[in-house]
Structures are given as structure tokens and as C-alpha cells.
Amino acid sequence: MLALVSKGDAGLEAAMVADTAHARQLIESAGGNVTIQTLAAELNTPVLSVETAVPLLPTHIAKPWGQEIWYTGMEVRGVSHVGDELHSVPLPWLLSLMPEAFCNGKPEQLTLLKILDPLPDEVYGDLYFEMHERKQEVYVVTHVNKQAWPDGRGGIRFGFNQRVRAKYASDDEFKAAYLETVKRYESVRRRIDECLDGIRLQQGVGLNDPVEPARIDAWLAQVPDLLVVQEAELRAQMDSFSNLMPLQVGDVVRVPCMTPHSLLHGVRTVEFQTPVYERKILSFAQKVLTQQWWDTEEALQGANLDVEAAQLSAAVEVVPGLTQQEIVDFDDFRVWRLRARASVELSLAGAQSYQLLMAVSGKVRVAQQDLACEQAALLPANGASGCCLFMESGAVALLAAPIKG
Structure with missing residues (x-):
């Protein structure tokens, strides 16, 4: 894997591509004024905002009872990707590029996010x-x-x-x-x-x-x-x-x-x-x-x-118009449900560990990226100030974070 990293007005950005002779030649022949966006377009690979939020793409795994839809799965049966509808790269590439930011240095322990669709x-x-x-x-x-x-x-x-x-x-x-x-x-x-x-x-x-x-x-x-x-x-x-x-x-x-x-x-x-x-x-x-x-x-x-029968904790208001309810506190990860009672913003920057965010309903946006229902993003540890969550009134999202050992 080859990686291009650029720091500019949009913050830290990265593009990754398979290590081929063509890719190396294209990168080496590029002039000093060529932007990472231009190179990524020529290499057919996405540009990822690695300081704020990286979109997770669903991978569908057939089952005798229906299907599983993986967002952070990485095994023989399937590997999740990051990017957009046009271009994507395997999730393990991102984790190898910035392991501390996106998986606490332990890719094999990245919390698995998926949908069960019977x-x-x-x-x-x-x-x-x-x-x-x-x-x-x-x-x-x-x-x-x-x-x-x-x-x-x-x-x-x-x-x-x-x-x-x-x-x-x-x-x-x-x-x-x-x-x-x-x-x-x-x-x-x-x-x-x-x-x-x-x-x-x-x-x-x-x-x-x-x-x-x-x-x-x-x-x-x-x-x-x-x-x-x-x-x-x-x-x-x-x-x-x-x-x-x-x-x-x-x-x-x-x-x-x-x-x-x-x-x-x-x-x-x-x-x-x-x-x-x-x-x-x-x-x-x-x-x-x-x-x-x-x-x-x-x-x-x-x-x-x-x-x-597990009893859920009461929802608490974290900022005016937004409640947060802890739905699980296992010894390896925690999950919260966020509900917006008004249009509201919440900073997710500066967290000690990576975070997983999934939109459940309503309008949800993180780091200026819209998340439709069942779309998800991986947020880095110590995310930049642009790592801000916006939710319209009535929206619901799920947020997970690992227990850092």
C-alpha cells in the first residue's frame, strides 16, 4: 500500500492506493503543485479526512437466515471498506496508516459494528x-x-x-x-x-x-x-x-x-x-x-x-436539546444513544480513543459529512475541532467507544 498525506486548509488528509508500478510512476512524476485531490482522482482512490471522520462503507455477508451488513469487519469472509460511493479502500489500510488514531494501536480489537438483517x-x-x-x-x-x-x-x-x-x-x-x-x-x-x-x-x-x-x-x-x-x-x-x-x-x-x-x-x-x-x-x-x-x-x-433483563440508564442532557443514554457498558466497549429534541451540535473532538458513529434516523451530519440512515463513520482519537456532530430535531444516532486498557 502507498499513502499520500497532505496538511492544508481542510486539515490532515490521506489517500491510499495499492503499491503498483503504475501508481509509483504516477506519484513520482507528479509536480510539486499537484494537489492530493488531483492525484487521488488519477489513482481512482478516495481522499479521507483523517483528523475528523472517515465514512465506513457496508459489506454484505450472505447468511442462511438473511444477511449481515459489516461496517468494521475484517476477516476471510469479508473486509469492510472506507471512502465513498465512487472510490474506496480496505479498512485495514487506514488502520495500518494511523493505528493509534483509529484502533488504539490494536486493529484486531476494533469494535465490530454491523447490522443483522434477518x-x-x-x-x-x-x-x-x-x-x-x-x-x-x-x-x-x-x-x-x-x-x-x-x-x-x-x-x-x-x-x-x-x-x-x-x-x-x-x-x-x-x-x-x-x-x-x-x-x-x-x-x-x-x-x-x-x-x-x-x-x-x-x-x-x-x-x-x-x-x-x-x-x-x-x-x-x-x-x-x-x-x-x-x-x-x-x-x-x-x-x-x-x-x-x-x-x-x-x-x-x-x-x-x-x-x-x-x-x-x-x-x-x-x-x-x-x-x-x-x-x-x-x-x-x-x-x-x-x-x-x-x-x-x-x-x-x-x-x-x-x-x-438489563435495565437501561436514564438519558441525560449533554447539551441543550440533546440527550445521551448509555445502553451498554461492557468491559471492552461502551455505547450511547443520542436523541435530538432540537437542532443541535455536539463536539466529538479530542476524545481519548476512536469512536464509531451510526445514524439511526433523521438528519445527522459529522464533520460536514451527511450520514443517511444506517450510514456510519469512524472518528479518530484526538480528533480535530472540525469533528463536530450536527443533528436535526428528532434525529437519533448511536455512538460507541472502546474501553482503553
């Missing part, structure tokens, strides 16, 4: 019932599909059903009963998946490729009716062990470690999480495409059986 279809749009040992997450509900949930109230499977738990003499008996129920379901699930895999091969569809619900429904018509009936009955028995928590737009869900959970179909959320890929799958009502096994027995050994 399909509206029942069952097909339900996420894995899974648990994390190190990864902490917080969800903010931004949309509930009216096709899936006409009354605007969706849900999440969160922990275990306390009424069912109370029917057993001990937690060990409860776990054993749940495990047996899951195993019965998994046996039927795998038999169905074997039938569907045969159809995949006949039609030239990859065994681990996500497939749209309508196509799966057509395939299921070729599966023995008895298996389809058994699957539905056993799934209902299995799901009865989990706790169903209703969700509507604006709700917040904190997911601490060791808590099994599964966001339901048609419930779209913004998610901030610890940037580690680890999970234990307790169950899934489709074929798991990323691994050949379920982790139910191992997960139950450490799973938290209690359902802890």
Missing part, C-alpha cells in the same frame, strides 16, 4: 440459537417487518424458559431434558438436510451455499411428509425450553457471555460486538452451513440458565 420468513429468518464465551454484544432494534409481525412486535429467544425450568427438580435434570429434546430434533433435521443436499447436487447448488426460502420450500415437497411433520413437532418441543422476549423498534438487548440467544425473523438490528469469531450452536432450524456439528452438550456445561 429474512421476514418464519423459521428461515430465525438466527442460530447460540452462545458466546468471550464475545459480548448489544442489539438496537431499528426495524420490525410488518409482514412478519403485523403488530410491530417481533422477538428474540433469550436464555431459557423459567417456567419450564421450574418443573424440574434440578438444573441438571432441566439440562438433560433439553439436551435430549435437541438431539431428537437434530436427528430429524439431519435426515431432512441429507435429502436437501441430494437435491442441491442435482441442481448444481453448493452444499454450503445460502438458498432463498421459496426454493427450499419447493425442495421440501420432495422430502417424505413424515419427516416434515416430525421436524415441526420436535422443533416446537425444543423451542419451548427457550425464553421468548418481545422486541419493538427502539428496544435494546444486551447479550452477555454465556447467554444463549436467537434473534427472530424480520427483526432488524444494529449490533456492536467484541471482534472475535467464536460461538457454540445449541440448535438451528435449518442446515448449519459453517460447521458440521452442533455444540449443545458443551454449551450447556457453562450456559447461564437465568434470564437477566
